[in-house]
Amino acid sequence: MxxxxxxxxxxxxxxxxxxxxxxxxxxxxxxxxxxxxxxxxxxENRTNLRKMLLNKGRGSCQPKRNIFFLKTHKTASSTIMNILLRYGEFNNLTFALPVRFTYYFYPKHFSASYVDSFSEKGNKNFNIMCHHMRFRFTEVQKVMANDTFYFTILRNPISLMESSFSYFKDKGPFAKAKNLEDFLTNTSTYYDVKMNKSHLAKNLMTFDLGFDPNGLDTIKNAKSTQGTIDRIFKLVLIMEYFDESLILLKNALCWSFDDILSFPLNRRSNTTKKALTLQTQEKVKRWNSLDWQLYIYFNNSFWKHVKKFGRERMQREVRILQMKRAEAGKKCLQGGVSPSHLKGTQFGITTILGYNLKPGITTNKPLCHRLIIPEVQYSNLVRFKQKRKQTQIHYYKARA
The missing domain is CATH 1.20.5 (Single alpha-helices involved in coiled-coils or other helix-helix interfaces)
Structure with missing residues (x-):
């Protein structure tokens, strides 16, 4: 036992x-x-793993795919547009393109019917919208998904007015003025709200945003306009702080530095730029008082975003962006393009600068090419690729 x-x-x-x-x-x-x-x-496991690896370093956020950019005039918006076109093309996203040309029947207020392939009965299948329009939120909502990220860009009205006069001086109220000083001194002679292209000559940003450029210049009206824009647009960039703007955009969209890489596009030659006297600058501010109030408000708002982001962090990331731009320039660029070579690709009569690609580029050639392609040509390329994709989809559906 x-x-x-x-x-x-x-x-x-x-x-x-x-x-x-x-x-x-x-x-x-x-x-x-x-x-x-x-x-x-x-x-599905493999797809999720790939997404995790691609998003490494982005924290818990996911890159935004549904984006609306209000492309305002003469505000470096062509460079922003290039970034969006490139991101959408490289990520196989769908653009809400104008039915014709590269703008939505501007200067008319936007209508959803101005979008190619839009249908009231169809689903909201568009990811990115970024061509010139006169903004009308209720119509844009018919086209874009409910989770769309809205942003735009503004510029100091003083430099904007100087640029607009140089670019559009053969149009509308500017056509008969000897120079900008002459126009501002004699606005009652040259400006008529009923005149064709009168919108180019007064409160242009206010007009692009869909408001009345000849509206009342009152505190109540200014606050109402600012509040409306604040509610719709999650971010308002400032052209004078372009690199800082790109960093804020990168952070808001959960993108990478490569996604926001860019060279300045649709940029004027320095020979066409005119220095304005202090007296002329004050006249510009009074004439464009609605734009001036917008700029002051959203410039302050911009720096609140920077403070929240962190000033030291902003400085670090701006340096990284500038370093990456310089590296891309060394790999891709060789000198500038003669303005005559850009004829037919831009609007306006001022001298616009472009770029030449280095000969014999083997690596990153598609990226280098996309970084410098003017907006009209890039829009046509995107339209062609999108049409071809739609044709293929219809073909395979018919065979199914």
């Missing part, structure tokens, strides 16, 4: 180990069963 008890007691540790193994094994099997029931498709 003693020997049997001894044998029985000596097996107790082994029984405990065996029991523990069975419990652990059962637990693992149960976890695997739950996991498999939640993830029935291995290809």
């Amino acid at each position: 003693m020997s049997k008890r001894t044998v029985h007691c000596s097996n107790v540790p082994h029984l405990k180990i065996a029991t523990a193994v069975l419990i652990v094994t059962g637990t693992i099997l149960m976890i695997l069963q739950i996991w498999c029931s939640k993830v029935p498709d291995r290809s």
Whole structure:
């Protein structure tokens, strides 16, 4: 009996180990069963893993795919547009393109019917909208998804007015003025709200945003306009702080530095720029008082965003962006393009600068090309690729 008890007691540790193994094994099997029931498709696992790797370093955020950019005039908006066109093309996104040309029947207020392939009965399948329009939020909502990220860009009205006069001086109220000083001194002679292209000559940003450029210049009206824009647009960039603006945009969209890489596009030659006297600058501010109030408000708002982002962090990230731009310039660029080579790709009569690609580029050639392509040509390229994609989809549906 003693020997049997001894044998029985000596097996107790082994029984405990065996029991523990069975419990652990059962637990693992149960976890695997739950996991498999939640993830029935291995290809989905691979896709999720790829997304995790691509988003490494972005924290918990996911890159935004539904984006609306109000492309205001003469505000470096062509450079922003290039960034959006490139991101959409490289990520196989769908653009809400104008039915014709590269603008939505501007200067008319925007209508959803101005979008190519838009249907009232169809789903909101567009990801990016970024061509010139006179903004009308209720119509844009018909086209873009509910989770769309809205942003725009503003510029100091003083430099904007100087640029607009140089660019549009053969149009509308500017056409008969000797120079900008002459126009501002004699606005009652040159400006008529009913005149064709009168919108180019007064409160241009206010007009692009969909408001009346000849509206009342009152505190109440200014606050109402600012409040409306604040509610719709999650971010308002400032042209004078372009690199800081790109960093805020990168952060808001959960993008990478490569996504916001750019060279200045549709930029004037320095020979066409005119220095304005202090007296002329004051006249510009009074004539464009609605734009001036907008600029002051959203410039302050911009720096609140920077403060929240962190000034030291902003300085670091701006340096990284500038370094990446310089590296891309060394890899891609060789000198500038003669203005005559850009004829037919831009509007206006002032001298516009462009770029030449380095000959013999083998690596990153598509990226280099996209970085310098003018907006008209890039829009046509995107339209062609999108039409081809739609044709292929219709073809395979017909065969199915």
